[in-house]
Amino acid sequence: MVLTRGDLIMAAPRKYPLELRERAVRMYRATGPKPQIKRMAVGLGVHPEALRSWIRQAEADAGERDDRLATAEREELAALRKENAQLRRANDVLRTASAFFAAQLDPTRPR
CATH class of the missing domain: 1.10.10.10 (Winged helix-like DNA-binding domain superfamily/Winged helix DNA-binding domain)
Structure with missing residues (x-):
């Protein structure tokens, strides 16, 4: 973790x-x-x-x-916002890794 x-x-x-x-x-x-x-x-x-x-x-x-919002709704909203932020970070990492590996596989491609 x-x-x-x-x-x-x-x-x-x-x-x-x-x-x-x-x-x-x-x-x-x-x-x-x-x-x-x-x-x-x-x-x-x-x-x-x-x-x-x-x-x-x-x-x-x-x-x-x-x-x-009810307390349960407020807690659910906070959990969803946290999950959304984690997914955005994961997407950024994947996007960066994808660009890196694409550049490694095709060295003639402009950077």
Whole structure:
């Protein structure tokens, strides 16, 4: 297996634990009339925009929003982009090798 520069980059650690995110979204969904996100975020000790983002993502994952990709779709898109980049690199290598060997087989061909 060949490691590329992209394989060596590690994701940054999450600022808030996953359990806190899940609990915050559950709390938001469990309340009757929707509470103010800012007030709830202050009570949980998180940034309001972080909580708003978690709620939006949970709604997208549940199929309640069409303006965001679900988590599974986002992961699939990232994997496909990575595979596409690898295939482009492989094609470049094959193109270069093909030109090299063509030049070796036909020395009269202009370079």
